[in-house]
Amino acid sequence: MSADTLRIRVAGPRDTDAIVRIVNEAYLVEAFFVAGDRVSPAEVQELIARGEVLVAEQHGTVVGCIETSVHGDHGYFGMLAVATSAQKRGIGRRLIDAAEQRAREAGCRVMDIKVVNLRHELFPFYERLGYRRVGTGPYVHRPVHQPVHMVLMQKPL
Numbered sequence: 001m002s003a004d005t006l007r008i009r010v011a012g013p014r015d016t017d018a019i020v021r022i023v024n025e026a027y028l029v030e031a032f033f034v035a036g037d038r039v040s041p042a043e044v045q046e047l048i049a050r051g052e053v054l055v056a057e058q059h060g061t062v063v064g065c066i067e068t069s070v071h072g073d074h075g076y077f078g079m080l081a082v083a084t085s086a087q088k089r090g091i092g093r094r095l096i097d098a099a100e101q102r103a104r105e106a107g108c109r110v111m112d113i114k115v116v117n118l119r120h121e122l123f124p125f126y127e128r129l130g131y132r133r134v135g136t137g138p139y140v141h142r143p144v145h146q147p148v149h150m151v152l153m154q155k156p157l
């Protein structure tokens, strides 16, 4: 399937189940340091109610999502996930582009992200997109079975 048929839109309540399924399946890649689901339906419902989730849809099926919010002149994105069957076709990059564009339109000058320090493979990906490491912070999502922290990265918009 070509990424040309991809549509990115703001998520609504009816997208909750697809988002929960895609995120929790995609984040199984983190099972080596953390157990359990990355998100609950209640957490996703709350983000959707705040208008802070975008979904990528292809032929009527949700294939990816991203959480994105605005904090003064900083934008933030997280919970980036693409269905495992649809990865490596440019959908993740398109979701990031959409989140960055949304932040720009809201007047943001900088985009913030937090990357788990143990996910070494992600740093070159974000660096190629223009993100640079600026600090560290705690990992807050779930109980972990080895030491882990977040690396804060930023990109000028």
Ligand SMILES: CC(C)(COP(=O)(O)OP(=O)(O)OC[C@H]1O[C@@H](n2cnc3c(N)ncnc32)[C@H](O)[C@@H]1OP(=O)(O)O)[C@@H](O)C(=O)NCCC(=O)NCCS
Pocket: 026, 027, 029, 079, 080, 081, 082, 083, 086, 087, 088, 089, 090, 091, 092, 093, 094, 114, 115, 116, 121, 122, 125, 128
């Ligand atoms: C990370 C993720 C969203 C990427 O989505 P995707 O649609 O497969 O990514 P794309 O096809 O747009 O690829 C974009 C770039 O990332 C690279 N990339 C994608 N997945 C990668 C991975 N697991 N490891 C290393 N590089 C990866 C691609 O090679 C590509 O780089 P290039 O264009 O410079 O060659 C997807 O792998 C995913 O859902 N992972 C599990 C959840 C996760 O880790 N989220 C991010 C947490 S910060």
